[in-house]
Amino acid sequence: MTGQIVFDPLLPWPAIWALGAVALAGAALALWRGLRGWPLRFFAGFVLVAALTQPSFQEEDRASLTDIVLMVVDKSASQRLADRLQVTEDAADTLQARIEARPNTEIRRIEVGDGEGDTGTQLMTALSTAMAEEPRGRIAGVFLVSDGRLHDLERAPGLPAPMHLLMTGREEDWDRRLIVRNAPAFAILGEPVTLTLRVQDDGAAPGALQTTLDIEVDGGDPQTFTVPVGEDVELPIELPHGGLNVIRFSTPEGAGELTDRNNAALVQINGVRDRLRVLLVSGEPHAGGRTWRNLLKSDSSVDLVHFTILRPPEKQDGVPVTELSLIAFPTRELFLEKIEDFDLIIFDRYKRRGILPAIYLDNVRNYVEQGGAVLVAAGPDFASADSIYRSPLAEIMPAEPTARVIDEGYRPHVTELGQRHPVTAGMTSEDSWGRWLRQIEVEPISGDVVMSGVDDKPLLILDRVGEGRVALLASDQAWLWSRGFEGGGPQLDLLRRLAHWMMKEPELEEEALWAEATGQSMRIIRRTLEEGVGPVTVTRPDGETEEVTLEEVSPGRFEAIYEGPEIGLYRLAEGEQEAVIGLGPAAPREFEQTIASGEALEPVIDSMRGGVLRLEEGVPSIRSVSAGRPAAGRGWIGITPREAFETMDVRQIPLLPAWLTLLLATGLIIGAWLREGRR
Template identity: 60%
Template sequence: MTFGAASVLFDPLVGWPVLYALAGIAVLGLGLAVWRGLAGAWLRVLTALVLLAAIANPSLQQEDRTPLSDIVLLVVDESASQSLSDRQVQTAEAIARVTQAVAALPNTELRVLRFQDGAEDAGSLAMTALAEALAEEPRARVAGAILISDGRVHDLDLAPALPAPLHLLLTGHATDWDRRLIVKNAPAFAILNEEVMLTLRIEDEGKAPEGAEADLTIAIDDAAPQTYRIPVGQDIDLPVKLPHGGMNVLQFSTPAQTDELTDRNNAAVVQINGVRDRLRVLLVSGEPHAGERVWRNLLKSDASVDLVHFTILRPPEKQDGIPVSELSLIAFPTRELFVEKIKEFDLIIFDRYRMRGILPMSYLENVANYVKEGGTVLVAAGPEFGAVDSLWRSPLAEVLPVEPTSQVIEQGFRPKLTELGKQHPVTEGLEALAPKGGWGRWFRLVDVKPIAGQVVMSGPGDRPLLVLNRVGEGRVAVLASDQAWLWGRGFEGGGPQLELLRRLAHWMLKEPELEEEALTATVNGAVSAQTLTITRRTIAPTPPGPLTITAPDGSKTEITLPETGPGRYATDWTAPVMGLYRLEQGDLTRVVAVGPSAPKEFEQTIASGDPLAPVIAPTNGGVQRIEAGVPEIRTVREGRPASGRGWIGITPRGAYVTEDISVAPVLPGWVWLLLAAALALAAWLVEGRKGTARRTA
């Protein structure tokens, strides 16, 4: 039994079972005395109680206690969303008022703990911070906890069990509103030239103004953006066709409104990898030669290539007297291929083709127009290219980057890269793939004079061997030799024929990784989640200018990329915050998302106490808006409501530390004996007098 700082301890002289047995015997005896009507029965009860108390040996324990102060925990949210509007001013005001109010309470201390955004976009970890603060203090002294926040907490499942009320002082304003862009569904891969469906939504939260529509701006890579008007609050299915293979960066944004909380969640970036379902190639062979089969085998070896081979087996000048009706060959559908379906091909290869009147000039004019509108043509030239029936003397000459001199060099030579070729992505690093002793020799080169484009490989006398050029929206390549098949056959060790033609095809198909002028930025997770590896590739003779980086908050940073190799500049740059970054250098633009385009802190920005309600309610705490005034702080009894209009409560814990303990018997043994004897004697006297009186009567 405890009475304040004093308590009674029992240390019976016999075991408790024996004491319970003696108590039972005493009860039976007293019951018999009452049944017989003995006048001194009540004195017998007192005598039994005194004897039992003496055997129980009670002692009085006295504690010398020093009271401890109560502790109030103040947890301050300094995450990114707390920087919106005037929330920092509200927070500072609330801290000052709470500090003043707690200081006015007797025997009460305040502990202040601040926390910022969690690592790797974990959001506001308020419950983690509260649990850490609670772990550092004795639970018996914690009288209450106060959280200053916008209520957007992302670790509610880690809420600690609190021994006292928890209150939320809510920043923000009841009139706040925000608009955000949500990409609800986006695939990681899509097939080129086929529609892929994305689901987007523009959503308004809070006290948003009336308005049923908003502008949505869409841009793919660095192409010109397009703007559409779409309804707010509805899911929008957006069909998209990817323009090229590889990574396609789709940028979505909606303009910021003048009075919304933030525009950090008004944009999103989706990266979709474009893959080709089938690469459709039209191979036009002019005459049989040793390399024709190599071209066909090379293209057919790839299961993703759909090859149509147009070859001339019986030229018109061949007069063998066989009627056409008796030939087993099927007439080739030239009109269907070169007029109706020419735009369906990804690549057209002319392998030693000469003008023989089989393809009308109008068909070749269609090929030239096909290039200007985005198609690709590769010309593998032989001796016929400098002859009178050369392709250069057809409408196709309009897009060719070379002019033949009609001279054919027939001597052994080893192809080599030009200085430009060492930087160009089509041929860069091919020398490292050479076998021991260098590339194998070729034995024929058509002498051409470059009139446009880029010479990346050369032959004897530094004559052009491989020339690349852009024409309109399309691309053209001329290989001024029909001897590439020697590499494929492994002559004198061969050479990287497969890799060269693969890169050449990918460059002509506009794969981003083979662009001459390219600016790329990727998140280098091996370093950190906020480190960007920025790479600039160029074939210009002068280094590029400074790179401008625009952060999510609009601030700009200029950096200079160091040179890491011929035509390559790269560096690692750490982004200060997560979000969308825009990189600009000259006419090249790149948008990259560091973490999510809208960090978790900006997914929902409207201040609300609803997320924390399940944690606050069991503690009898409450939610108070700071804009209505910082509430006063009162003391309430444990278990009572601790929040009301304009006030919040803490529960004094009455904690103390014991300095000393003294233990003394309640009464000496002889006193217990004297009391028991006196009570027994009194019972005997009372019962004896009453008995004499009855006998006399």
């Protein structure tokens, strides 16, 4: 029970002070004039002014409240290194027992694991949440049992009591980590891209000057280099293929280092072509020639070299060559010296006329077998005696002409196999397509028939020859779609896909396995021309494997969602198809810095006169300290008792009730009058 005097003024305090000054001035005037009743006048004024403040004696019944100590226990991934987790548990249990043994004190224990995704240790977020649930007036102290490596310092709350860091880890700890300073998201194929890396030793490192660095591309055999420690190293790398390239850098684990989880770095770079060079050879001017030219020129990444044979050797009309030819046809330069510079060669209604000798066409065949691409858009010339098929190119052609030209209207349609092939997949609105009016009859020899025409005869055949690719379009009527004949059709989409498939764009591979990462999950995608696929074997970063069953979502496309249990490099395999994908960085944020340190928290701790103590020196004792006093010392930490209470009952007794005020003021005034009268 406690008591105190409280006031409930009838007038504002400035007005009461003014009335008090008037009363004091009246008493002073009486004293100056020598009136003997001036003390009584003074006390009468004092009583009246005091009555305006309505003083009361307030009596409270209070119940004391316990002090609260918040203890945040860090159980993130970095705390599971060496013996830190056991040290943390033992220290937390000891501190909890000591707090509970103190009178009028209780403890709140908050355990913090890894943040969602790769956000790291969220100590301050957990502390802010815990403080929001407790009255600030009862918080007597905050203990952080951690290695001091947190990732949300900017969310540190205002503290009403001292905060202390009880730090795990040891003075002799050391760790090696691999840092990628810069890595582009895209790089041009055929040109080196420079990555900057650094091998950094932290803590009580042994002082190594050099170490080895392994580089793996798409999970292949590693290449080993020797690099200096503690210096930035620039590595020029040339991407091996288009699309996603997963590059993993790693250094071997050193003797005695804390962990090897940060000895690797994962870089994913998309390889893009700078320019695609296409050679288009038109055997003669025709309505479809402009279609090919417009298609290829519409793509800014394509460099097109286009030649049209306007005047074949058999055309002898007496007109001088100098008046017809703009430039000479550089056949030797294109087909012997610089043929390897082209990504794709298109023969559009071309036939043998003696312009390209057999040795040139044989060189085109070698070009395909070594990785090039040839597309033949066949017209009536393909069925003639001068057909390009009657040349060394016959060895790479996927079909043989029967010499029959079918001149009748028909609607092209996608075959069952074509519905699974990426060049023609999804092109199924065939009833709305316009007709083509000519087809060259061919007999398939090899490859995949993805489109058919009259009486289901092959119309578009795709084939792989050696390292290269060949496509045969058995019609020269695709231009009808671009002109909107009978509603037209997906001519632009079809021809663009066809050209990019031949130039080996990764997204158009018919047999492919890849994954798309989102956070710590991935969408596994398998594309195939087969009716079904087997389960995909997933190899996790820790070496464990598991099988994932895929479901068909569209013809030839199978998918599944896989949640990765940890961040790192995953390897996928199904049949002969293999792929790698990285979920998050190879080294999670928790392992970027693993040496225990209180440097980040020191400004916050010092502002509340707390301390940073190493647990390897023992669990500190706990003392009570006054607010504003140093709260930590050698072997001890302090908490500030808050002496919080709960008011159970309140009683007020007026000190100057109205009747008493009237009685005192009247008596004092009459007394002054009598004392100053004649009697």
